[in-house]
Structure formats: structure tokens, C-alpha cells
Amino acid sequence: xxxxxxxxxxxxxxxxxxxxxxxxxxxxxxxxxxxxxxxxxxxxxxxxxxxxxxxxxxxxxxxxxxxxxxxxxxxxxxxxxxxxxxxxxxxxxxxxxxxxxxxxxxxxxxxxxxxxxxxxxxxxxxxxxxxxxxxxxxxxxxxxxxxxxxxxxxxxxxxxxxxxxxxxxxxxxxxxxxxxxxxxxxxxxxxxxxxxxxxxxxxxxxxxxxxxxxxxxxxxxxxxxxxxxxxxxxxxxxxxxxxxxxxxxxxxxxxxxxxxxxxxxxxxxxxxxxxxxxxxxxxxxxxxxxxxxxxxxxxxxxxxxxxxxxxxxxxxxxxxxxxxxxxxxxxxxxxxxxxxxxxxx
Amino acid sequence: xxxxxxxxxxxxxxxxxxxxxxxxxxxxxxxxxxxxxxxxxxxxxxxxxxxxxxxxxxxxxxxxxxxxxxxxxxxxxxxxxxxxxxxxxxxxxxxxxxxxxxxxxxxxxxxxxxxxxxxxxxxxxxxxxxxxxxxxxxxxxxxxxxxxxxxxxxxxxxxxxxxxxxxxxxxxxxxxxxxxxxxxxxxxxxxxxxxxxxxxxxxxxxxxxxxxxxxxxxxxxxxxxxxxxxxxxxxxxxxxxxxxxxxxxxxxxxxxxxxxxxxxxxxxxxxxxxxxxxxxxxxxxxxxxxxxxxxxxxxxxxxxxxxxxxxxxxxxxxxxxxxxxxxxxxxx
Numbered sequence: 001x002x003x004x005x006x007x008x009x010x011x012x013x014x015x016x017x018x019x020x021x022x023x024x025x026x027x028x029x030x031x032x033x034x035x036x037x038x039x040x041x042x043x044x045x046x047x048x049x050x051x052x053x054x055x056x057x058x059x060x061x062x063x064x065x066x067x068x069x070x071x072x073x074x075x076x077x078x079x080x081x082x083x084x085x086x087x088x089x090x091x092x093x094x095x096x097x098x099x100x101x102x103x104x105x106x107x108x109x110x111x112x113x114x115x116x117x118x119x120x121x122x123x124x125x126x127x128x129x130x131x132x133x134x135x136x137x138x139x140x141x142x143x144x145x146x147x148x149x150x151x152x153x154x155x156x157x158x159x160x161x162x163x164x165x166x167x168x169x170x171x172x173x174x175x176x177x178x179x180x181x182x183x184x185x186x187x188x189x190x191x192x193x194x195x196x197x198x199x200x201x202x203x204x205x206x207x208x209x210x211x212x213x214x215x216x217x218x219x220x221x222x223x224x225x226x227x228x229x230x231x232x233x234x235x236x237x238x239x240x241x242x243x244x245x246x247x248x249x250x251x252x253x254x255x256x257x258x259x260x261x262x263x264x265x266x267x268x269x270x271x272x273x274x275x276x277x278x279x280x281x282x283x284x285x286x287x288x289x290x291x292x293x294x295x296x297x298x299x300x301x302x303x304x305x306x307x308x309x310x311x312x313x314x315x316x317x318x319x320x321x322x323x324x325x326x327x328x329x330x331x332x333x334x335x336x337x338x339x340x341x342x343x344x345x
Numbered sequence: 346x347x348x349x350x351x352x353x354x355x356x357x358x359x360x361x362x363x364x365x366x367x368x369x370x371x372x373x374x375x376x377x378x379x380x381x382x383x384x385x386x387x388x389x390x391x392x393x394x395x396x397x398x399x400x401x402x403x404x405x406x407x408x409x410x411x412x413x414x415x416x417x418x419x420x421x422x423x424x425x426x427x428x429x430x431x432x433x434x435x436x437x438x439x440x441x442x443x444x445x446x447x448x449x450x451x452x453x454x455x456x457x458x459x460x461x462x463x464x465x466x467x468x469x470x471x472x473x474x475x476x477x478x479x480x481x482x483x484x485x486x487x488x489x490x491x492x493x494x495x496x497x498x499x500x501x502x503x504x505x506x507x508x509x510x511x512x513x514x515x516x517x518x519x520x521x522x523x524x525x526x527x528x529x530x531x532x533x534x535x536x537x538x539x540x541x542x543x544x545x546x547x548x549x550x551x552x553x554x555x556x557x558x559x560x561x562x563x564x565x566x567x568x569x570x571x572x573x574x575x576x577x578x579x580x581x582x583x584x585x586x587x588x589x590x591x592x593x594x595x596x597x598x599x600x601x602x603x604x605x606x607x608x609x610x611x612x613x614x615x616x617x618x619x620x621x622x623x624x625x626x627x628x629x630x631x632x633x634x635x636x637x638x639x640x641x642x643x644x645x646x647x648x649x650x651x652x653x654x655x656x657x658x659x660x661x662x663x664x665x666x667x668x669x670x671x672x673x674x675x676x677x
Binding site for chain 1: 397398504506507534535536537538539540542543546561562564565567568601602604605606607608609610611612613614615617619
């Protein structure tokens with residue numbers, strides 16, 4: 001498809017493997033991310049769903065080694081056979097942007113406010129691929145046009161603040177993809193955007209993934225966002241991956257009480273006039289999460305065994321796993337939405 | 346009618362700063378944040394307001410609560426024209442319209458205990474005799490599902506959801522007839538949102554409150570209020586009365602909102618159409634505010650801002666395309 005010119009980069013058909021990932025803050029007792037394992041195949045879209053404090057963003061950042069100060073990752077992360085956590089800073093820096101890129105919720109944090117956007121994108125191309133100024137500038141403009149910016153040659157000379165939120169996110173995406181990474185990590189890329197713009201950005205990400213043969217890790221607090229474009233998804237709660245499986249199976253046959261609770265609490269789950277099925281209580285502070293199942297204090301099915309020892313991951317169907325001791329009793333919870341879209345549109 | 350707003354218009358002045366580009370410093374924005382917005386509520390009736398950021402929904406809330414004075418138009422509460430009251434009488438009327446804001450972190454004073462935040466309201470409005478204040482505070486906390494001992498603690502001791510409950514209790518302390526909730530769950534964890542929505546729905550029925558519920562999510566809004574106003578570009582472009590399903594929305598913008606809405610359905614993104622919106626960052630200065638993004642745009646949209654027309658049973662649509670196709674009713 002396209003040349004990979006950066007020294008030490010990874011073949012485009014690489015798999016990301018995250019094995020027993022932990023993230024611990026210095027001075028804190030319990031890790032805030034515990035035993036997270038998943039894989040993303042080449043060209044696959046994997047969604048990571050969880051609310052604030054679930055550890056989803058830290059998991060995402062740990063892969064790129066962009067953890068906040070004081071946080072340390074353990075376990076193993078490999079991409080195309082290279083162990084990312086063991087690379088030197090220089091080796092890691094060479095991979096960032098060229099092989100693995102990341103986009104954030106707020107594009108303003110990623111865009112330099114005093115740099116014209118065309119120059120910012122061209123800089124990425126020039127620094128990763130060693131092409132000349134003229135060529136990188138031309139490619140920057142092509143990239144801007146590709147992400148849907150009208151009149152790209154002229155807009156390349158504008159500054160970030162001159163764009164709307166949605167347009168800024170497009171520029172951020174153009175910058176992230178400028179050096180043709182094979183894996184894109186997107187942390188809440190549409191959370192700050194309006195409904196219509198959100199759908200457009202997600203569609204753009206999906207199209208670009210297909211064109212570039214890229215793998216995509218999409219992190220979101222919103223089940224509905226990841227439902228739209230992920231092949232597989234994982235649900236995080238209190239620092240652990242509590243359920244993982246093919247998107248369709250997880251949505252139609254959820255195997256963890258938290259997943260069912262989240263789906264049932266959405267307004268579209270009450271077809272008519274019924275009350276919303278709220279999950280009682282509030283999310284745990286992952287550092288002080290109880291031993292055993294983290295969700296047990298809020299779970300209608302919890303029994304004493306749930307809180308006594310760590311709960312193992314069980315495979316409920318091929319490729320679909322859940323960290324729950326009460327899987328056989330899930331039928332007692334009101335059946336989830338079963339994916340059917342009663343709301344229509 | 347309990348609350349009537351007529352032709353509310355509000356334009357925020359652009360402050361001229363060092364970064365104001367030349368030509369943009371005329372002092373005023375071209376398009377008002379709120380233009381000619383009218384709505385009315387019976388006692389106990391609720392309405393949901395939906396729109397994207399910048400659509401004017403928060404400006405509408407602020408003008409209804411007289412937190413901002415509209416430039417034009419009137420707000421009437423029980424026949425009393427609030428927009429004409431002086432500061433003193435307005436202060437007495439304010440009690441009757443209370444607001445819960447989006448961010449429960451910035452809307453509580455971190456140095457006041459929850460009890461003092463609530464009793465302050467009771468004292469200012471002289472709602473209960475001093476010796477009964479403690480008991481009333483406990484009642485209010487109970488009403489929002491908080492233990493009475495919360496009164497002695499500070500906002501920082503509570504989670505976002507709990508703080509939002511406290512904000513609701515503080516609003517209820519004033520014994521309002523109208524409760525305006527401006528994106529009250531947007532800042533909360535997903536698993537907490539349903540708790541607060543249920544609380545608001547319960548209070549609405551128990552206290553016969555008129556709730557004005559503002560959100561960007563049509564389905565969240567409909568859960569609280571059967572009647573929905575859709576805003577775009579400072580205008581109320583469609584009003585869906587109770588009983589009209591969302592799917593029967595006629596305004597192209599409302600239809601676009603429904604089309605683009607994420608759902609718990611693996612196929613929603615593939616099924617939604619690309620509307621090629623957001624291509625311009627500013628709205629057109631004349632005509633219909635939606636015309637540059639509208640798939641139905643035709644000649645009159647450019648020059649004439651479409652008036653809201655009742656297409657039946659209080660279903661109002663401000664769209665030339667829709668009212669044209671309704672022929673006769675367009676002149677009603």
C-alpha cells in the first residue's frame with residue numbers, strides 16, 4: 001500500500017497484544033489498572049468502554065507510554081512482536097506518530113495554538129519521513145482535504161482557534177494520520193462534539209481505518225458510540241476488564257451485570273413510560289476497590305463469594321469472556337435491550 | 346398559563362480584545378444567541394429543550410430565569426411581567442423559578458456545608474421559621490435521596506451525582522413552581538445519570554413542578570418532558586407536543602439529529618447518512634439559520650427566516666419546505 005520508511009518501524013499487518021497490564025501510581029497501594037489483557041488484530045476496531053475512573057484512558061496511554069507523571073505500567077504490551085514497555089525512550093519516540101498515533105478528546109491540547117495547521121501537519125510528515133518541506137506541505141494539504149476540510153490549500157494557513165470544534169478534531173485526525181500509522185488510539189474523540197458532528201467524525205475514522213488498513217482502539221464512556229463501529233469491545237469497571245467479546249454478542253447477549261446495568265439505564269431501554277433502571281450506588285475509587293469483584297457492592301446478584309477472592313475470567317462463548325461468578329443467574333436481571341433499536345430514527 | 350415567554354431575543358456583545366481581527370469588531374455578533382423564542386407552560390406542564398452547543402438553549406434558560414435580561418420580548422409568570430420588574434420585586438419572584446446547572450462542582454460553594462447552603466435559601470426567602478430550619482433541611486435532603494447527616498458535610502465530601510442531588514435540593518428549598526435543569530446529567534458518570542433522571546421525573550410528579558429540561562439528547566429529554574422544543578441557531582425550529590413520536594419530527598434539523606444519534610445498535614453508524622455539515626463555522630446572517638446545512642434548501646430559505654407554523658395539534662415547525670408542502674396550513 002504505502003512505503004514504511006521509518007527505521008525500526010513495524011509491518012502494517014501487526015497485532016497489538018496487551019497482556020496483564022497494570023498501572024500503579026507511585027505511593028498508592030492498589031494498581032488503578034489491573035490485569036487487563038486484549039488483542040487488536042490488523043485492521044480491527046476494538047472499543048474500550050467505561051466510565052471515568054474505570055482505567056480505560058490509562059490503559060490507552062500505557063500502550064503509547066504517555067502515562068501521567070508518577071504512574072508506572074507493568075505487564076506486557078507488544079505490537080508486531082516489539083515489546084513496547086521495554087523500548088528505550090528514543091525507540092518509543094520513533095514509533096509514536098509513525099506507527100502508533102493517538103487522538104484526544106480535546107483537539108486543542110494536541111494542536112499548537114501558534115502554529116498554522118498546515119505547518120503542524122507538515123511537521124509531522126517531515127519529522128517522521130524525512131521528506132522535503134514542499135512535499136510534506138503538499139501532503140499536509142491532501143490530508144486536510146481527505147478529512148473533509150473544504151478549501152484545504154487556503155485553510156492550511158489558518159490557526160487552530162479559527163476552526164469549529166468538529167473541524168479542529170478533523171485537523172487533529174489529519175495530523176495523527178499524516179505519518180501513516182498502522183495503529184490509531186482514539187481516546188474519547190467525539191465526547192466534546194455535538195450529535196451530528198460526532199457521527200461524522202466516527203464515520204471519517206471508520207473510512208480512514210479501512211483505507212489505510214489501520215487498527216483502531218476506540219475509548220469511550222458511551223456504549224452507543226463504540227457500538228456503531230467496533231468489531232469487538234471490552235467493558236472496563238474499577239480498573240478491570242469485566243467483559244470482552246464480539247461487539248454484536250456483547251450488545252445482544254451481555255454477560256456481566258455491569259454491562260447489563262449500563263444498557264438498561266439508557267432512556268431508550270424503557271420503551272414506553274417505565275422508570276429508568278438506574279444502577280444504585282456510585283463507581284468505586286479504583287485504588288480502594290474491594291477485593292474480589294469490583295462491581296459487587298452495586299450488583300443485584302452479588303453473594304458473599306463475589307467479594308472474598310479475585311473473580312476469574314470465564315469464557316462464555318468463543319471469544320466472549322466475563323469476570324463474573326453469577327453468569328448462570330444473569331437471567332434474573334431484566335433482559336437487556338437485545339440490540340433491537342426500538343427508538344428508530 | 347403559568348409561564349409565558351414571548352419573542353425573546355438576546356444578543357451578547359462581542360467584547361473587543363487584543364485578538365479581535367479587524368472587521369470583526371463591530372461590537373455585536375451578527376446573529377443573536379436567542380432570536381424570537383416563544384413558549385408557554387401550563388402549571389405542572391414540562392418541556393424539554395434540545396439543541397447542539399451554540400443553539401441558544403442555555404441562553405433561553407438564562408433569560409427565562411431572568412439571570413440574563415433579554416434584549417426584547419417578555420417573560421410572564423402567572424400574568425406578572427418579570428421583564429418589567431425592578432430589582433427588588435424581581436428578587437421576590439426569582440424564588441419561583443429555580444435553576445440546576447450542568448456542573449455540580451462549580452455550582453456549590455466549597456466553603457459552605459450542605460446544611461448552610463440549604464438554610465441560606467430558606468432564610469433569604471423567609472420560607473420557614475428559624476427553629477424549623479434544621480428539620481426542613483433534613484426533609485429536603487431526604488427528598489433527593491440523601492441522608493440527613495449530609496447537612497454537616499462539605500460539597501467536597503460528595504461525588505458528582507450526590508452533588509447534583511444537593512443542587513436539586515437547594516433549588517427545591519425555594520419551593521419553586523418552575524425548575525429549569527440545564528444539562529443536569531451531562532457532567533455525571535454514565536451509571537449515575539439514570540439516578541438523577543429518575544429523581545427529576547419523580548419530583549416533577551410529586552411536587553407538580555413545571556420542569557424545563559435542557560439537553561442535547563432527544564431521548565433523555567423525552568424521558569423527563571413529553572413536550573419538546575428543538576433549537577437551532579438561536580431559534581426554536583420545532584415543537585413536538587406530547588403524543589407526537591420523535592420519528593414524526595418534520596424539521597430537517599430534527600430529522601438530522603435523529604439520523605445521527607448514536608444508538609445501542611451495532612449498525613447505527615452505517616445506517617446514518619452523512620449530512621456533510623459543520624462545513625462552515627458560522628451561521629448565515631439572513632434567512633433560515635439551517636439553510637447551509639439543509640438537504641431541503643430552496644429559494645425562499647435564503648432571504649426569509651421561516652416563521653413557526655402549527656401543522657396540527659400544537660406541532661410547530663419553522664421551515665419553508667415543510668410549511669409549503671402543507672399548503673393551506675402555512676397561512677394559518
